[in-house]
Every structure is written in C-alpha cells, then in structure tokens.
Amino acid sequence: MTSSDTLRVAVIGTGKMGADHVRRIQGIVSGARVSAVVDVDAERAKAVAARVDGCTAYTDPVTAMTADDVDAVLIASSGPAHEAALLAALDRDLPVLCEKPLTPDAASALRVLEAERKLGHRRVQVGFMRRYDPEYVRLKALLNTGQLGRPLMLHNRHRNAASPPFFTSEMLISDSVAHETDVTRWLLGQEITAVTVLRPRPSVNAPDGLQDPQFVVFETDGGAVADVEIFVNCGFGYQVQAEVVCERGTARIGDGHAMVTNMAGRWGGTIAQDFTDRFADAYDRELQAWADATRRGEVTGPSVWDGYAAAAVCEAGVRALTDGGRVEVELVERPGLYA
Amino acid sequence: MTSSDTLRVAVIGTGKMGADHVRRIQGIVSGARVSAVVDVDAERAKAVAARVDGCTAYTDPVTAMTADDVDAVLIASSGPAHEAALLAALDRDLPVLCEKPLTPDAASALRVLEAERKLGHRRVQVGFMRRYDPEYVRLKALLNTGQLGRPLMLHNRHRNAASPPFFTSEMLISDSVAHETDVTRWLLGQEITAVTVLRPRPSVNAPDGLQDPQFVVFETDGGAVADVEIFVNCGFGYQVQAEVVCERGTARIGDGHAMVTNMAGRWGGTIAQDFTDRFADAYDRELQAWADATRRGEVTGPSVWDGYAAAAVCEAGVRALTDGGRVEVELVERPGLYA
Amino acid sequence: MTSSDTLRVAVIGTGKMGADHVRRIQGIVSGARVSAVVDVDAERAKAVAARVDGCTAYTDPVTAMTADDVDAVLIASSGPAHEAALLAALDRDLPVLCEKPLTPDAASALRVLEAERKLGHRRVQVGFMRRYDPEYVRLKALLNTGQLGRPLMLHNRHRNAASPPFFTSEMLISDSVAHETDVTRWLLGQEITAVTVLRPRPSVNAPDGLQDPQFVVFETDGGAVADVEIFVNCGFGYQVQAEVVCERGTARIGDGHAMVTNMAGRWGGTIAQDFTDRFADAYDRELQAWADATRRGEVTGPSVWDGYAAAAVCEAGVRALTDGGRVEVELVERPGLYA
Amino acid sequence: MTSSDTLRVAVIGTGKMGADHVRRIQGIVSGARVSAVVDVDAERAKAVAARVDGCTAYTDPVTAMTADDVDAVLIASSGPAHEAALLAALDRDLPVLCEKPLTPDAASALRVLEAERKLGHRRVQVGFMRRYDPEYVRLKALLNTGQLGRPLMLHNRHRNAASPPFFTSEMLISDSVAHETDVTRWLLGQEITAVTVLRPRPSVNAPDGLQDPQFVVFETDGGAVADVEIFVNCGFGYQVQAEVVCERGTARIGDGHAMVTNMAGRWGGTIAQDFTDRFADAYDRELQAWADATRRGEVTGPSVWDGYAAAAVCEAGVRALTDGGRVEVELVERPGLYA
Missing domain, CATH: 3.30.360.10 (Dihydrodipicolinate Reductase; domain 2)
Known part of the structure; x- marks a missing residue:
C-alpha cells in the first residue's frame, strides 16, 4: 500500500478493549478504518461489525487475515490467544499491533521472537501505550x-x-x-x-x-x-x-x-x-502512530524483544x-x- | 453526504495557520481530507496542494466552493478577507469553520449574521479553539x-x-x-x-x-x-x-x-x-469535532453570534x-x- | 534600657487579640514579658493578669504607662481608642506596637503623625503583620x-x-x-x-x-x-x-x-x-522583631506614615x-x- | 525550679551546631538563657561566652554541670563525647537535650539507657528535630x-x-x-x-x-x-x-x-x-518545646530508647x-x- 491509502484493520477480540479500539480507529485515527472484526463469540462480532460501514465479522482470526480488505491486524483478544494470532500474522507478513502482554510467558514470547527473526524484518508492535x-x-x-x-x-x-x-x-x-x-x-x-x-x-x-x-x-x-x-x-x-x-x-x-x-x-x-x-490520549496517539508508521511500511513502536523482556x-x-x-x-x- | 463519507474540505488561506490546518486535517483528523486549497499567492497554493493526494490549488475562493469535491470550507485567510468568503459559503449553503476573528469589526460581523439568519439555519462555526x-x-x-x-x-x-x-x-x-x-x-x-x-x-x-x-x-x-x-x-x-x-x-x-x-x-x-x-490539542479537537458534527449535518461550536459579540x-x-x-x-x- | 534587659510590656486591650498577644509575649517571644494589662473591663484585666507572674491589671492606659515596670506599650484595644493611647505613649516617649488600624480615619492618623513628628523620632510601629x-x-x-x-x-x-x-x-x-x-x-x-x-x-x-x-x-x-x-x-x-x-x-x-x-x-x-x-508565624515574628528592635532602641517596622497612608x-x-x-x-x- | 523561672542552660560544644543553639536560646527561645558554654578549645568557649550576658566558659562538662547557675544541659559536642556527658548529667539528675546521634553505636546507647533506667525517670531528649x-x-x-x-x-x-x-x-x-x-x-x-x-x-x-x-x-x-x-x-x-x-x-x-x-x-x-x-523552624520549635517541658519538669520529646533504636x-x-x-x-x- 502507499501512504495515501486508508489502512484497513482487522481487530481480533471485541471485548471491552477491542471494542474501544474499533471506536478509536473509526472516530479518532486519521488514515485507518476497521474492515474486519473477529471474536469467538459470533454474535458479539456481528454486533460490533454492524455499527461500522464496510466491516465484516469473523470467528476465526486466520480467515480474517486472508481477506482482501485486510492490511493490518490489531490483537486485543485474551493473552493466551495472542501467540497463535501473532504467528499467523507473521506467516502472512502482516503488520500487527498486539495488546500487552505479547504472550503470557517468556517461552511463548520467545517463539514469536523466533518467528519474526526468521521473517527477517519487524512486523509486530506491542501495546505498551505509556x-x-x-x-x-x-x-x-x-x-x-x-x-x-x-x-x-x-x-x-x-x-x-x-x-x-x-x-x-x-x-x-x-x-x-x-x-x-x-x-x-x-x-x-x-x-x-x-x-x-x-x-x-x-x-x-x-x-x-x-x-x-x-x-x-x-x-x-x-x-x-x-x-x-x-x-x-x-x-x-x-x-x-x-x-x-x-x-x-x-x-x-x-x-x-x-x-x-x-x-x-x-x-x-x-x-x-x-x-x-x-x-485516553496515550491510546489515541499509539494507534495514530501505529497507523502512520504502518502506512509508511515501518514499525517504530515497542518490539517483540520488548514484549519478551x-x-x-x-x-x-x-x-x-x-x-x-x-x-x-x-x-x-x-x-x-x-x- | 452521509456520515460514512469522508468530508472533503477546501482550506482558504495557506499561510502559517492555513498550512497547519492542512497538516492537521490530513494527518490527525479522522473522516476528513483536504480536497482544495486557496491562496491569492498561486505558487504557495500549488506548493501546499502538491503535498496532498487529490488536492487542487485555487486562487479564488468562490471557484473552489463550486468544485464537485468540496463539502465544507475552512477559512484561514487574513481577517479582512473573511466576510466575502463567509457570504459566498453561506450563499452555497456550505458548512464553514472560520478562524477568529469572524470579521474585523462588529458591523461586518452583523452582515454575516444577517446572511445566516436569512439562510435560516446555522452553517458557520467560529474558531474560538479554547x-x-x-x-x-x-x-x-x-x-x-x-x-x-x-x-x-x-x-x-x-x-x-x-x-x-x-x-x-x-x-x-x-x-x-x-x-x-x-x-x-x-x-x-x-x-x-x-x-x-x-x-x-x-x-x-x-x-x-x-x-x-x-x-x-x-x-x-x-x-x-x-x-x-x-x-x-x-x-x-x-x-x-x-x-x-x-x-x-x-x-x-x-x-x-x-x-x-x-x-x-x-x-x-x-x-x-x-x-x-x-x-495544539485544542486545535486537533476543534477540527475533529467540527468534522464529526459537519458529517452529521450539525453545527455545535461557537456561532456567528459569538463572533459578532x-x-x-x-x-x-x-x-x-x-x-x-x-x-x-x-x-x-x-x-x-x-x- | 540595655538589650540584655527583658522588655516589660503593657498590653492595652485584653479582648481576643490582646489576650493572644499576652500569650505570645509570655510563651514565644524571647526577651520580653507582660508587666501590665489594661482593659476598661476591670474583671477581664484582672483575670488575664492573674495568669501571668508579676503582671498588674489596670483600667486606665495612662496610669499603666506611668508604672515603673513598663518599658513599652502594645495597643490592642478597639480602633476608636487607639488615638488617645498613642498620644499618651508618645507624650511619655514610650515605644509602641499598635494593632491595625493605626486609627479609624485619615484625620486622626494625621494627628498621631503630627505628635510623633514633634517628638522628633519614631516610636510607633503599626501592626501590619503580613x-x-x-x-x-x-x-x-x-x-x-x-x-x-x-x-x-x-x-x-x-x-x-x-x-x-x-x-x-x-x-x-x-x-x-x-x-x-x-x-x-x-x-x-x-x-x-x-x-x-x-x-x-x-x-x-x-x-x-x-x-x-x-x-x-x-x-x-x-x-x-x-x-x-x-x-x-x-x-x-x-x-x-x-x-x-x-x-x-x-x-x-x-x-x-x-x-x-x-x-x-x-x-x-x-x-x-x-x-x-x-x-500565626507572622504574628510571632512581628512581636519578636518589635521586641528585639525596641531593646536596641530602634523602630524597624511599618510606621505611622504607613498607618496614615x-x-x-x-x-x-x-x-x-x-x-x-x-x-x-x-x-x-x-x-x-x-x- | 518553677515554670516562671528562666531556664539556665549549659551548652556543651561550641562548634557550628553548638554556637547556633546558643544564638537560638538567646535570641529566639522564650524562658531560657545560656549560662554556661563548654568546649575543649578554651579560646573558642571564651569567645562564645563573651557575646552572652552572664555566661561562663568552661573546658570540662562536669565542672559546668556543677555550677549553681546551670539548670539543664544541651549536648552539641562530637558524637564520641556524648556518652560521658550524658552519664554525668544523669548522675546529677539534670535535664538534657542531646544532639543526634545519642551515641555512635548501639552498645554505648544501651549504657545510657541503663543509666536512665536506674535513675528511674526520663531526663534525656534526643535531638531528632524533624x-x-x-x-x-x-x-x-x-x-x-x-x-x-x-x-x-x-x-x-x-x-x-x-x-x-x-x-x-x-x-x-x-x-x-x-x-x-x-x-x-x-x-x-x-x-x-x-x-x-x-x-x-x-x-x-x-x-x-x-x-x-x-x-x-x-x-x-x-x-x-x-x-x-x-x-x-x-x-x-x-x-x-x-x-x-x-x-x-x-x-x-x-x-x-x-x-x-x-x-x-x-x-x-x-x-x-x-x-x-x-x-530552621524545626530547630526553633524543638528548643522552645524542650525549654517549656523542662520548666514544667517533664520530658516530652524523643527518648533514649528512640536514640538506641x-x-x-x-x-x-x-x-x-x-x-x-x-x-x-x-x-x-x-x-x-x-x-
């Protein structure tokens, strides 16, 4: 994508934090929109998607990541679900903003680290919003x-x-x-x-x-x-x-x-x-900075190494x-x- | 327009304040973009337009206001130029955000007030960003x-x-x-x-x-x-x-x-x-609030009456x-x- | 007196402010003690005097000022009573700390000013404790x-x-x-x-x-x-x-x-x-400074001119x-x- | 002594801290004066004594403690000299304000504790001025x-x-x-x-x-x-x-x-x-409180136990x-x- 295109984001997890990020991307962040939401609770995903123009609801993260209208992934599901979603996104070379914690323990964080290292370039930003x-x-x-x-x-x-x-x-x-x-x-x-x-x-x-x-x-x-x-x-x-x-x-x-x-x-x-x-401001700025960097093809925020450490x-x-x-x-x- | 459409804004005046608003609409405000810039200095207008995708440069405010891809107007030219631009925008029933002062004196402010009163509904917001x-x-x-x-x-x-x-x-x-x-x-x-x-x-x-x-x-x-x-x-x-x-x-x-x-x-x-x-925050929030309200067809900010008073x-x-x-x-x- | 002697003070007025000054001179100020208290209410004066070693109660300020064991005067009576007490003290060339206001109006303040001017040196400090x-x-x-x-x-x-x-x-x-x-x-x-x-x-x-x-x-x-x-x-x-x-x-x-x-x-x-x-601190320091200066034969605080102005x-x-x-x-x- | 008498203090140690306490007792504290100063440096003791009316210079703390005009002791000598001075004062049942530390180590502090315990009532206050x-x-x-x-x-x-x-x-x-x-x-x-x-x-x-x-x-x-x-x-x-x-x-x-x-x-x-x-205020209030309590025959400040702990x-x-x-x-x- 070029930086003039709007970034189309799949938001994984539509609990309190995920729903708040959907609101933020739609109403506050410039140059991004939510094109997909994912939740194991299909009804919850559909309810969130229904409030957003051009947004599709999914129950499986991997399916959402293969959609044509998904440029990047925001992971806001529960901690234990992060590893699989991160590895799937890295597999597809998709930019990711992953809510903290990266994963629940150091061993799983190391596996994500290894996957990104193999990919050879950084794709993942961890949500240390402070x-x-x-x-x-x-x-x-x-x-x-x-x-x-x-x-x-x-x-x-x-x-x-x-x-x-x-x-x-x-x-x-x-x-x-x-x-x-x-x-x-x-x-x-x-x-x-x-x-x-x-x-x-x-x-x-x-x-x-x-x-x-x-x-x-x-x-x-x-x-x-x-x-x-x-x-x-x-x-x-x-x-x-x-x-x-x-x-x-x-x-x-x-x-x-x-x-x-x-x-x-x-x-x-x-x-x-x-x-x-x-x-509130920190989250707004985090997402704007992530969207801006992603549209430029960069990762500027906290890395997988930061999540692992x-x-x-x-x-x-x-x-x-x-x-x-x-x-x-x-x-x-x-x-x-x-x- | 419906609230899902991106608001296309003509920015009149590309001096320090106008150029800053262009940057703000493009990089910070969600749901709006700059589709036109206007300046009596044609070179300055062109230079600003060149940095924005899909943005046309004009020297005449009225011409810009008649363009198909202009939904709203932001006036950031010098004070004495405000009255003509405001009256032209009201003539076309276009939403306006006008930098302070509304106009340089009470008599001219009254003429704008009268024009909006005749139009029968509010279209103008004055830029009292505090x-x-x-x-x-x-x-x-x-x-x-x-x-x-x-x-x-x-x-x-x-x-x-x-x-x-x-x-x-x-x-x-x-x-x-x-x-x-x-x-x-x-x-x-x-x-x-x-x-x-x-x-x-x-x-x-x-x-x-x-x-x-x-x-x-x-x-x-x-x-x-x-x-x-x-x-x-x-x-x-x-x-x-x-x-x-x-x-x-x-x-x-x-x-x-x-x-x-x-x-x-x-x-x-x-x-x-x-x-x-x-x-800085106040300007960001002012423009976001104006874009949001305008997309809903409303005016919620300081009025022509406030500018006149x-x-x-x-x-x-x-x-x-x-x-x-x-x-x-x-x-x-x-x-x-x-x- | 020499600065090694303890300053013996007559306190005129034993209402809330005067009684507080008695407490302050006895318990906080170094180098001073209360040797006389004066109040038109003889019982109140006696009650205050009874709590202080070597302190005599009076009902008339002038009588107190002529006592052998009075070196200086603190005026804390009501404003209208200040002028007479000030003039009597100046007449005896006694150092005075006079609670504000010096007197209730500019005309009476001028009379005190004139009396001190005739005396030829400053004796009165006004209680602007700030x-x-x-x-x-x-x-x-x-x-x-x-x-x-x-x-x-x-x-x-x-x-x-x-x-x-x-x-x-x-x-x-x-x-x-x-x-x-x-x-x-x-x-x-x-x-x-x-x-x-x-x-x-x-x-x-x-x-x-x-x-x-x-x-x-x-x-x-x-x-x-x-x-x-x-x-x-x-x-x-x-x-x-x-x-x-x-x-x-x-x-x-x-x-x-x-x-x-x-x-x-x-x-x-x-x-x-x-x-x-x-x-509280300001009053403590005011009285200590007045006692110190008085024992050195000086007046360093706000003057009758300040009270008049x-x-x-x-x-x-x-x-x-x-x-x-x-x-x-x-x-x-x-x-x-x-x- | 009765509380109406002025407390006559021997100050042991006339270094920076001791000299400052002399100044404080003479100029700020109500109801106390310095009647003796002690320093192994006889010249320094004399120089300090010369600036205070009715003050005698000593080189030996014990001699000073036996003087008729000494009611209480303030110890401001170096830490290692505290124990001997404290034990001597307790021996004479004299009230003491001892600058911190009580003594340089717990063992010597225990010896002072034991001496006061044998005396059967508290006489020592430690200078924890905070x-x-x-x-x-x-x-x-x-x-x-x-x-x-x-x-x-x-x-x-x-x-x-x-x-x-x-x-x-x-x-x-x-x-x-x-x-x-x-x-x-x-x-x-x-x-x-x-x-x-x-x-x-x-x-x-x-x-x-x-x-x-x-x-x-x-x-x-x-x-x-x-x-x-x-x-x-x-x-x-x-x-x-x-x-x-x-x-x-x-x-x-x-x-x-x-x-x-x-x-x-x-x-x-x-x-x-x-x-x-x-x-500065804390020291002023500490000495005033100590003088007031001592004149009432009490010890209200930090104890030898506090110094030992x-x-x-x-x-x-x-x-x-x-x-x-x-x-x-x-x-x-x-x-x-x-x-």
Whole structure:
C-alpha cells in the first residue's frame, strides 16, 4: 500500500478493549478504518461489525487475515490467544499491533521472537501505550537531552482504586507491574537483571488472600535501581507516577495538576478513576502512530524483544513474590533484528 | 453526504495557520481530507496542494466552493478577507469553520449574521479553539455541575513571550483579549455589558510606544466581573490561566504542572513558548469535532453570534483603551436562530 | 534600657487579640514579658493578669504607662481608642506596637503623625503583620534583588470563610482590603493614587445587604496597577494570595502546598480556616522583631506614615464603593521623619 | 525550679551546631538563657561566652554541670563525647537535650539507657528535630486522626547538594538515614526489624569511592515497608520528602511550594540549599518545646530508647551495605520506663 491509502484493520477480540479500539480507529485515527472484526463469540462480532460501514465479522482470526480488505491486524483478544494470532500474522507478513502482554510467558514470547527473526524484518508492535503518553514522552525527551546527566534511580507509583474479582497476587506483577517493567527498560535504556519483591501487610480493603500492596525493586545492567509501589486497592483512584533521579537532577510526572479547585476547606483536584481516563490520549496517539508508521511500511513502536523482556522480568518477579529474596532475570542473547 | 463519507474540505488561506490546518486535517483528523486549497499567492497554493493526494490549488475562493469535491470550507485567510468568503459559503449553503476573528469589526460581523439568519439555519462555526482545550472543557463541565454555585468573578491571565513587530496597542484588545472575550461569555453564559481598560506603565521590554501590559475589566449582564491581564512581552513564555470564583468555591486552570524537575537549586517545569504548543490539542479537537458534527449535518461550536459579540466587546475595549474610563457595549437583539 | 534587659510590656486591650498577644509575649517571644494589662473591663484585666507572674491589671492606659515596670506599650484595644493611647505613649516617649488600624480615619492618623513628628523620632510601629509572614518576606526579598525587573501589576486575593455579624460593605475595604493597601505600598515601594471598586452581584451566601465580593483596583504613583479580590463569605476557608507581575517574570505566594494528600478521588490539601492559623508565624515574628528592635532602641517596622497612608486609601476606597467610579487619593506631604 | 523561672542552660560544644543553639536560646527561645558554654578549645568557649550576658566558659562538662547557675544541659559536642556527658548529667539528675546521634553505636546507647533506667525517670531528649518540623507534625497529626486508615508503606527522599570531604559510604546510613530511621519509627509507631541496602551505580559527582546514592528498604514489626533514597551529592539542593501510603489514601510532605515564579521559560521555586535553611523552624520549635517541658519538669520529646533504636537500625544498615542482602535488627526488650 502507499501512504495515501486508508489502512484497513482487522481487530481480533471485541471485548471491552477491542471494542474501544474499533471506536478509536473509526472516530479518532486519521488514515485507518476497521474492515474486519473477529471474536469467538459470533454474535458479539456481528454486533460490533454492524455499527461500522464496510466491516465484516469473523470467528476465526486466520480467515480474517486472508481477506482482501485486510492490511493490518490489531490483537486485543485474551493473552493466551495472542501467540497463535501473532504467528499467523507473521506467516502472512502482516503488520500487527498486539495488546500487552505479547504472550503470557517468556517461552511463548520467545517463539514469536523466533518467528519474526526468521521473517527477517519487524512486523509486530506491542501495546505498551505509556510510551505514547504525553507526560512519559516529555520525560523521555528530557532524559535524552542529557541535561540531567545519567539516570541512577527510578521511583514508580502504580495505584488502582480497586482490583477486579479475578485478580491474583501474581497478577499484580504480571499484569500491573508489567507496565513499569517496560517503562523502566525504555526510560533507562537498560535491561532489568534482578527483581526483589517486598510484601507489606495487605490492606484491609484488599480481597481476602490478595497480597496488595507490593513493593518491587528492579536492578539493571546499567547499575540503576528502580522501585515500584503497586497498590491495586488504594481506594482513591487510578494514579501513575514516575520520578527519575539522575546525576544532576530529578524529573517527576503524574501529579496531574490540570485544574485546581478551592472548595469546602480544601484545595486540589480530582484523580482519574481508571486507566481509560488517565491514558485516553496515550491510546489515541499509539494507534495514530501505529497507523502512520504502518502506512509508511515501518514499525517504530515497542518490539517483540520488548514484549519478551517484559515477560521474562515478570516471571522472575512472580518467583520473587512467591519464594522471597532476590531473583535474577535470564534473557536470551538479543538478536540483531532488535539491536 | 452521509456520515460514512469522508468530508472533503477546501482550506482558504495557506499561510502559517492555513498550512497547519492542512497538516492537521490530513494527518490527525479522522473522516476528513483536504480536497482544495486557496491562496491569492498561486505558487504557495500549488506548493501546499502538491503535498496532498487529490488536492487542487485555487486562487479564488468562490471557484473552489463550486468544485464537485468540496463539502465544507475552512477559512484561514487574513481577517479582512473573511466576510466575502463567509457570504459566498453561506450563499452555497456550505458548512464553514472560520478562524477568529469572524470579521474585523462588529458591523461586518452583523452582515454575516444577517446572511445566516436569512439562510435560516446555522452553517458557520467560529474558531474560538479554547472551547476545545481539555482544561477549559473541564472547567466548563465543573461549572455546569453547579457544585461551586453561581460564578461571581473570573480572573484571566494572558501572557506572550514577545509580540510580533506589527502589533499595536489596540491589537492587545482586538487580537489577544478577543480570546478572553469569548472565554468570559462562554464560561459564564453571560453577555459583556461594559469594559474598562487600565494602563500600567509599559514594560521596558515592550517595543517603543506599545501600551503593554494592559489590565482589562469586564462587567456582564449577570452581574459578574471579569478581569484580564494581557501582557504580550512578558519575556518568559506563553501562559494562559483562568480562575472562576463562585459562591461556594473557585476553580483555576493553566498552571501547567505536567512534569516537575529538580535541578540547579530550583524545582518546577517549563512554560510553553507559543500558542501552537499550549493549544495544539485544542486545535486537533476543534477540527475533529467540527468534522464529526459537519458529517452529521450539525453545527455545535461557537456561532456567528459569538463572533459578532466578541467583535462588539473588542470595539468597546479599544475605545476604553483610547479614551479612558468605562465604555458600555451595545449589542443588537439576539436573533432566535442563536437562542 | 540595655538589650540584655527583658522588655516589660503593657498590653492595652485584653479582648481576643490582646489576650493572644499576652500569650505570645509570655510563651514565644524571647526577651520580653507582660508587666501590665489594661482593659476598661476591670474583671477581664484582672483575670488575664492573674495568669501571668508579676503582671498588674489596670483600667486606665495612662496610669499603666506611668508604672515603673513598663518599658513599652502594645495597643490592642478597639480602633476608636487607639488615638488617645498613642498620644499618651508618645507624650511619655514610650515605644509602641499598635494593632491595625493605626486609627479609624485619615484625620486622626494625621494627628498621631503630627505628635510623633514633634517628638522628633519614631516610636510607633503599626501592626501590619503580613510584612513578617515568611512568604511575603520571600516575595519582597525576590523583588529587591531586581531579578524580575520592575513590578508592573499586582494581583491580590483575600478570602474569608464567613464574615462576622457586624461586618458592613464599607468594612470589606476599611478592615479587610486595608491589609492589601499596605501590602501594595510595601511590595511596590509606591504610593496609591487612585481607587476604583467594582461590585459583582453579591453571593447568595453573603448576609442580606452586604456587598460581597468586591473587586478593587489601585493605581500607584509609579504607574503600577494592583487589583484585590475581597470575598469575605467564600465559604471554603481563609486564603490570601499575591502575584507580582514584573518586566521579566512573575512571583506568586499563598498557594499553601505544605502537605498533599490523595484521598477519596481527590488530591490536594487543606485550606486554613482563619487568619490566626494562616498568619500565626507572622504574628510571632512581628512581636519578636518589635521586641528585639525596641531593646536596641530602634523602630524597624511599618510606621505611622504607613498607618496614615492606609487610612487615606481606605477612605477613598469607601467613597469609590459608595459613589462608583474612580476616586483619587490625597496625601499630605511626607514628613522627613518618614523619608 | 518553677515554670516562671528562666531556664539556665549549659551548652556543651561550641562548634557550628553548638554556637547556633546558643544564638537560638538567646535570641529566639522564650524562658531560657545560656549560662554556661563548654568546649575543649578554651579560646573558642571564651569567645562564645563573651557575646552572652552572664555566661561562663568552661573546658570540662562536669565542672559546668556543677555550677549553681546551670539548670539543664544541651549536648552539641562530637558524637564520641556524648556518652560521658550524658552519664554525668544523669548522675546529677539534670535535664538534657542531646544532639543526634545519642551515641555512635548501639552498645554505648544501651549504657545510657541503663543509666536512665536506674535513675528511674526520663531526663534525656534526643535531638531528632524533624519531629518538630511543621510539615512532619501535620503529617503525624493526619495519621493520628485515622482518616487515611493504617499506614502500609512510607517513601522517603533525602538529598543533599554535596557531601563534606570526610563523608564515608557508611555515614550515608549512620549520619543521614539516621533521620529516616527515627521518622519511620515515629510516623508509623512501629519498630524496624530488617534493613536491605541497594547500591546504584555511584553518581559521577560523588567523590571517588563513595557509594552515593543508596536505596534503603526497611521492614517493620507492624508489617509496613519503608524505603529511603539517600543521595548526598545530588547537586541541586537539600530536599527531604516523605509520602505515607495508607489503606484509604496517601499524604506527602516536602514539595516546598511556598513561592512560585515564572521566569525565563520556567515556572517553579527555589530549593533549600542546606538543612539549616529547610529545618530552621524545626530547630526553633524543638528548643522552645524542650525549654517549656523542662520548666514544667517533664520530658516530652524523643527518648533514649528512640536514640538506641536508631543506633541499632543504623548498625544493621551499615552491615547490609557492606555485606549485601537483608540484615535483621535485634533490639533488647523495651524497659517499662519507655512504654
């Protein structure tokens, strides 16, 4: 395709996240439209397709990928279904935006890595959308200027008002801290080499048996230390903050001071209540950037390597949570494709 | 047209603002494309058109408006050229987004008002883009909830790092405070009835003879008082702030606390250096909202009445600046079309 | 006395403010003690004196001033009683700290000015305690460095949760804005030459008939413009803010960001509920500075001239409130004693 | 003594800290004066004494403690000299304010603990002055209300512009983190049971061989986790921050937003450059509170137990720094005197 053509996207998975991406591609992203939706629930797929002009509903991802009017694939199905869809897309050399996690574990991520390596060029972008959040982008840009010197430490806060019923103690690492895994690697430009997880007394507001909050400490191959407070039943809202401490100064994002009110004895502002509110812009920009790059024949976002490394760190983190102590992260050698 | 069709826009004026809108419609706005560009400078029009697929260059606005592939018009030419273009578009019943000011004075704005009134339905949206800025939108939404009670006062700050060479003392009112004129009317939902302008000693950094800063006080028909500090050679950046004081509390926007650094003995953040930086999002959202509404056959943004009222207030403001004292604003009766 | 002696103070007036000053001198100020208290209510004076070692109760200020163990006088009686006490103290050449206002009007202030001028040296300090507030002190110090260039505008906010029952529309000027009168003169180092008062629609929470809020505009002999929002029934707390706009930058105090909480969907902090909370430090420092200077035989704080000028500006302000329009301030020539 | 008498204090040690306390007692604290100063350097002691009325210079602490005009002792000599002075004061049953550290190690602190226990009542207060800082006081008061629920985590930042030449890697723990040791114990009301120290790559601005920064993690007997970033060559200033994360919300102090400027493309404020600036108020209030309580015959501040526990935690911290891994803290049983 040439960059003047509209990108025709097959969206795989029409749950909450997939349906939101359909809305985003149709109403917000310039130069792209949804030509196919896929869901094992045929009725749900049809219902979504019916609201979009020129959109066909499928139940099988591979069939959708062979349709004439599909140029690219957005994977928003459940994590365990990602690997098959990714391999099928790579088999057809189709550009992919795959929601995080790339796959649920490092071994399966490695198989996707191997498939793309064999293909010989990058086709897959992983949905670490924080790299498109305007605040994180400014922070990264400031670090890149070198004004602050080299980063030594990174403090992260990741708070949710409440966790969904199915959430487990391990998911605080593999689902939530997964974002800070990528943020740490991306902001610092370093790989994570060891993980330690501390277990504060659980909050009285956490569901019975859930280890919430947790305090995670990363060490990196560049000698930096990053910490993550993950607290998914903090009660007061959704809040994501990061402070990078460098040799000559620090920079902090996430305080969210857009509007300040004085009322009833207090000054301050509101806290976002969920990630779709806090990161709405990031998702919009992620999809626009992906569509733009794809139309130019490029992949510019987080790679399969990034998805694999995050999976490997999260696996080590879950072991550290379970066994206690410090767990080292083992990565395969980085292929030249991701240099 | 139906809402599934892509909106084909003729952009009139390809100076800095017009060219920026072309880029925005092509690269950011979903569901719209530029099919025509118009400029009295034929070479400039051709150069812009050459970078856009399926875009024709014109030197005459009316010719462009009669083209088959033009569904709507965006006017970004110089202020004095607006009236003719607006009347031509209304003559052809074409939807219009017209950059501010609607026209340079209240009398010409009234002629446009009359033309649209005769047409019998609204077609024109005026480019008061602050109504699409996320911070102003949140402020307006908060006021609409009634939590703070009724607004009593509004404090505005409007600061530019430096004014362009052609800027006159009158333009601080007619060009800069014009924004606060609309912001005041929109946030309070009231008309401005009188203007007073105070003239502090000019800054040593203002060009010789320029009355900069100025301090403007508005009174409204709802009994509110609004003040505007306009300072177009403040030196340190572009800064727009507003605080609404209501019966039970206040709300302030524009502090811009996105990223906070500690460095060299100071904490804080950077200040935007011009309006394209501060209001980039507002322009994106304005054009997306206009394209969406236009495809649905609606006009939802600031009206010709808003453009006329702003012009009338600015005329009174310029008189107050020149003559001193308090100048009353006279408006014609508001036509039912704008009720 | 020599600076090693403890300063023995007669406190005139043992109402809320006077009793608070007694507590302050006894428990907080170094190098001073209360040796006499005076109140027309003999029982109240005795009750206060009984709590302080070596303190005598009086009903007549002049008798107290002649006691052997009185080195200095603190006047905290009602405003109309100030003149007689001030003249008696000047007659005995005693150092005085006089709570604001110096006297209730410009004419009586002039009589005190004349008495001190005849005495030939300064003895009286007026209780404009904001000059001792750490934030105002930092603001003044920054202005003095010249880093920001010359001041052009000053924006003040002065908000009280609720006004006492006896408060009148005129008292918003003469009692509340009196502070900003002094702040403006002191920060800018300029005299106020004209006052305009705008009258927004009163808040539904203001007592019937009270013009609250008001918006006051000062012009100065240095060409600066200062505005004051005075709102004594804002409901949410006690809040005092000031922003000075200079040729190369601005500085703002009063945001009060000491502790930030996240709770129940909001971030932010508490707002002080009254002036004794917000300005507790300022009163402590004011009295310590007065005691220190007095023991050295000096007067370093706001002078009788400052008290007189504030009274003259407030009188003009009350006229502007009543009559509308812009009212000029007339001051007598400044005596050399206050150069 | 009765509370109406002035407290006569012997200040032991007239180095920078001791001389500052002399100035504070003489000029700021109400109800106290310096009657004796002690220094092994006789000339230095004499020079300080000469500036204070009625003050005698000594070279031997014990001799000073036996003087008729000494009611209480302030120990500001070097750490290794504390034990002897403390034991001598306890021997004479004199009230003591002892600068931190109580003594350089846990064993010597235990000996002081034992001496006070035998005496049978508390006489010693340790100089953990942060407990008197207005921001920490507000934070503690908020925690005490229970509004935020129980504390789960505490994040501390402790940054110095540059370290003195004699500073060692161990002193980052024993001298700097010593403060957070007390802050953690005091704010949470829990004992620290284990310490882990992470060692980021040292900053290029740290002196050769100094492990700076460090990242310290405390675990407590109440199940909380506290972390401390200690960075003594951060370059940009002196900055102390704390955020307590509780079951229903968080509270943060130390952002220091007193005055905000806009200048040269940046908004923000200045950062204190050393602890005497940041904690000037805390020292003033600490000494006033100590003088007030002592005159009432009470000890209300941090106890010998607090000094001992801090020493024990710091010893464990130094071991954790040296040996790596997690080191448990062993405390003796808490005597009833400190219940």
